[in-house]
Amino acid sequence: xxxxxxxxxxxxxxxxxxxxxxxxxxxxxxxxxxxxxxxxxxxxxxxxxxxxxxxxxxxxxxxxxxxxxxxxxxxxxxxxxxxxxxxxxxxxxxxxxxxxxxxxxxxxxxxxxxxxxxxxxxxxxxxxxxxxxxxxxxxxxxxxxxxxxxxxxxxxxxxxxxxxxxxxxxxxxxxxxxxxxxxxxxxxxxxxxxxxxxxxxxxxxxxxxxxxxxxxxxxxxxxxxxxxxxxxxxxxxxxxxxxxxxxxxxxxxxxxxxxxxxxxxxxxxxxxxxxxxxxxxxxxxxxxxxxxxxxxxxxxxxxxxxxxxxxxxxxxxxxxxxxxxxxxxxxxxxxxxxxxxxxxxxxxxxxxxxxxxxxxxxxxxxxxxxxxxxxxxxxxxxxxxx
Amino acid sequence: xxxxxxxxxxxxxxxxxxxxxxxxxxxxxxxxxxxxxxxxxxxxxxxxxxxxxxxxxxxxxxxxxxxxxxxxxxxxxxxxxxxxxxxxxxxxxxxxxxxx
Numbered sequence: 001x002x003x004x005x006x007x008x009x010x011x012x013x014x015x016x017x018x019x020x021x022x023x024x025x026x027x028x029x030x031x032x033x034x035x036x037x038x039x040x041x042x043x044x045x046x047x048x049x050x051x052x053x054x055x056x057x058x059x060x061x062x063x064x065x066x067x068x069x070x071x072x073x074x075x076x077x078x079x080x081x082x083x084x085x086x087x088x089x090x091x092x093x094x095x096x097x098x099x100x101x102x103x104x105x106x107x108x109x110x111x112x113x114x115x116x117x118x119x120x121x122x123x124x125x126x127x128x129x130x131x132x133x134x135x136x137x138x139x140x141x142x143x144x145x146x147x148x149x150x151x152x153x154x155x156x157x158x159x160x161x162x163x164x165x166x167x168x169x170x171x172x173x174x175x176x177x178x179x180x181x182x183x184x185x186x187x188x189x190x191x192x193x194x195x196x197x198x199x200x201x202x203x204x205x206x207x208x209x210x211x212x213x214x215x216x217x218x219x220x221x222x223x224x225x226x227x228x229x230x231x232x233x234x235x236x237x238x239x240x241x242x243x244x245x246x247x248x249x250x251x252x253x254x255x256x257x258x259x260x261x262x263x264x265x266x267x268x269x270x271x272x273x274x275x276x277x278x279x280x281x282x283x284x285x286x287x288x289x290x291x292x293x294x295x296x297x298x299x300x301x302x303x304x305x306x307x308x309x310x311x312x313x314x315x316x317x318x319x320x321x322x323x324x325x326x327x328x329x330x331x332x333x334x335x336x337x338x339x340x341x342x343x344x345x346x347x348x349x350x351x352x353x354x355x356x357x358x359x360x361x362x363x364x365x366x367x368x369x370x371x372x373x374x375x376x377x378x379x380x381x382x383x384x385x386x
Numbered sequence: 387x388x389x390x391x392x393x394x395x396x397x398x399x400x401x402x403x404x405x406x407x408x409x410x411x412x413x414x415x416x417x418x419x420x421x422x423x424x425x426x427x428x429x430x431x432x433x434x435x436x437x438x439x440x441x442x443x444x445x446x447x448x449x450x451x452x453x454x455x456x457x458x459x460x461x462x463x464x465x466x467x468x469x470x471x472x473x474x475x476x477x478x479x480x481x482x483x484x485x486x
Contacts, residue, residue: 157401157432160449161391190475191451220476235476244401244432246466247473250453308432326432345403 002177002358004146004365005138006301007076010101012273014141015073016301016365019044019317020129022079022122023070025093026051026086032115033081036122042130043079044316048383052086058386063088063096064271065383068297070097070104071273074317076133077103079125081118084110103129138367144178144277146365149295149303150258151185151320153288155236156243156308160254162325162344162353163306169354170304170361171260171279178277182268182298183259185286186216187235191249192256196281201263208267212283239309243326258306270384273299288313289382292320302365304357312336314372315380319364322371323357338364338371390423390435392416394450399434399466401448426463434466446471 006014020043024033030047037045046069050062070078070093078097082090094106105125112118150167152159171181189196193213200206224233235248245251265278271294274280284294288311295303296318303320305311310333314320324330327342339360341353364370390400390412400414406425414421414437421437429435434448440460445452454473460466 161393161401191453191473195451217476224477233477241468242430244430244434244467246434246468246471247454247475249451249473249475250448253449253451253453328431 002143002173002362003140004362005367006141006145006365007073007136008139009073012071012100013073013145013147013299013301014139015076016319016367017074017317018076018133018136019074020077020079020126020133021046021070021072021075021317022081022126023066023093024048024051025066025080025082025088025090028052028083028086029081029109032109032118032122035119036079036081036126039119039123040126040130042133043126046316046381048381050383050385051088054087059087061270061386062383063092064269065293065297066093067096068271068273068299069293071100071102072296072299072318073301075102076136077105077129079122079129080104080106081122082106082108084108103132105129142177143174146174146302147180147182147274147298147300148174148361149292149300150181150183151288151291151295151303152255152258152306153313154307154309154311155240155245155251155255156326157245157254158243158325158342158345159306159308160257163308163323163341164254164257164325165350166325166341166344166353166357167258167304167306167323168260169350170358171258172262173354173358175260175262175277175279180274180277180280181259182274182280182282182295182300183256184282184284184291184294185255186213186281186283187220187286188248188255189213189252190217190220190235191247192252195253196256196264199262199264201265201278205264205266209264209281212267212281216285243308258304268298270294271297284384287382287384289380290384292380293382294384302361304361306341307337310336312372312375312377313379314370314375314377316378319370320372320380321361321364335375336371388412388425390414392421392437393448396450397447398436398438398440399446399448400437402429402431402433402435405429405431424463425465426461427465429465436460436462436464436466438462
C-alpha cells in the first residue's frame with residue numbers, strides 16, 4: 001500500500017517531520033537564533049550569511065528562499081528573529097511565512113533590548129510552539145500528497161546506470177499517482193536541454209526549459225572565459241572525473257534519469273511551490289547546499305540524493321535520503337548511505353530496485369530517520385546568491 | 387572476464403563494470419548480445435572504452451547522445467577520458483582552446 005504517515009497542515013501538503021524552525025531574517029540575528037534552538041528540544045535554527053547589504057534580485061532571492069523555507073510543511077511553526085535595521089525586515093519574513101496558515105512568532109533584538117532578553121523571549125515562543133506541535137499525531141496520506149526532491153552529488157559513472165534510473169522509477173510512480181517531483185541543478189543539465197524540452201507539457205514550458213538552461217550556460221561561459229581563470233574552468237569535479245565522467249554533457253545525460261520518463265509540467269523560480277501535481281524543473285544551480293535548500297524552499301518533504309562517490313551531508317528538519325549505485329562506495333561509507341542501488345549494475349531489474357527504494361522513501365517519510373538525520377548532518381542549508 | 391555495458395544501441399563507447407588491465411579482453415553487453423574487445427590501456431571501473439575506431443572531431447556517443455568529440459584519432463579498445471575527449475558546452479567562448 002503506497003501511503004506514508006505524515007502531519008496534516010492548515011494548507012498544502014502534509015509534513016514528514018514536525019519541528020519548530022527558528023529563522024533569522026539577517027545574519028546579525030544568527031547567535032540569538034542558534035541559542036534559542038539550543039535551549040528547546042524540537043526547535044532547529046537556520047543560520048545564514050545574508051539578509052542585509054544586498055540589492056535587487058540577490059535580496060529578492062534571499063527573501064523568497066527564507067519565506068519558502070518557513071512555509072515548509074515539516075515545520076509546525078516558526079520563530080522569526082530580526083535585528084531591526086536589516087534590509088530583509090523580520091516582519092516581511094514573518095508575514096510571508098504566516099500566509100501558509102501556520103503559527104509564526106517574531107522578535108526583534110533591538111526592540112527586546114539585548115541578546116539575553118531576545119533569547120528569553122524566543123525560548124518562550126519556541127517552547128509554546130513545540131508543545132502545540134507535540135499534540136499532533138501522524139495520519140496516513142497517499143502518494144499524491146508527496147513532493148519529492150531529486151538531487152545528485154558526488155556523481156560517478158554508476159549514477160547514470162543505477163542510482164538515477166532507480167530514482168527515476170520512483171519519480172514516475174509518484175507523478176502517475178498525482179504527486180509532485182522536482183529536479184534542479186541547472187548547471188548540470190547542459191547538453192540535455194533538447195531532451196527535456198521535448199518532454200514539456202506544452203511549447204511554453206519547453207521554451208522556459210530551454211531559456212533556464214541557456215541562461216545558466218551563458219553565465220558559466222562568461223565565468224570560464226579568460227586565460228587567468230583556465231585553472232578554474234572545469235564544469236565537473238575531480239571526483240566526477242575519477243569516477244569516469246569526462247564532460248558536463250555526460251553528467252547531464254546520466255543525471256536526468258532521476259527525473260523519470262514523464263512529461264514536465266512546469267518550471268519553478270527559487271522559493272516557488274508547484275501550483276499542482278507533476279514533474280517540475282526548479283531554476284537553481286548544482287551546488288549541493290543551494291540545490292537542496294531550493295528543493296526545500298519549493299516544499300519538497302523529502303529529498304532523494306544519489307551519489308556515486310559518497311557524501312554525508314543533510315538538511316535540518318527535512319530527510320535527505322542517500323542512495324548509491326556503487327557497491328564499493330556503499331561498503332566503504334555504509335553508515336552514511338540509506339540505500340544501495342548497485343544491484344542494477346550487477347543485472348537486477350530497475351523496477352525491482354526502484355520498488356524497494358519507494359518503500360524506503362515512504363518509511364522515511366513516515367518517521368524512520370535517514371542516516372544524515374541520525375548522524376546530525378545539517379550542512380545543506382545554503383541560501384543561493386547571484 | 388571483465389564486463390562493460392553499451393547503454394544505448396547508438397553508443398560508440400562502453401562503460402567498464404570493473405577495472406581492467408591493458409591487453410585484457412572485455413565482454414561488452416550491447417543489449418543485442420555480447421561483443422568482445424581487447425583493452426589497449428588500463429581502464430578503471432566506470433570509465434569508458436572505445437567500441438569502434440574514431441577519427442579526430444568525430445562525436446563520442448553515450449546514452450545515445452553526443453557527450454563530446456574526439457580530440458585525436460581513437461582506436462577501438464582505447465580508454466576514453468579527458469586526454470582524448472573535448473566538449474565545448476559551457477565554454478562556448480573558448481572555442482579552439484578546448485582542443486589543446
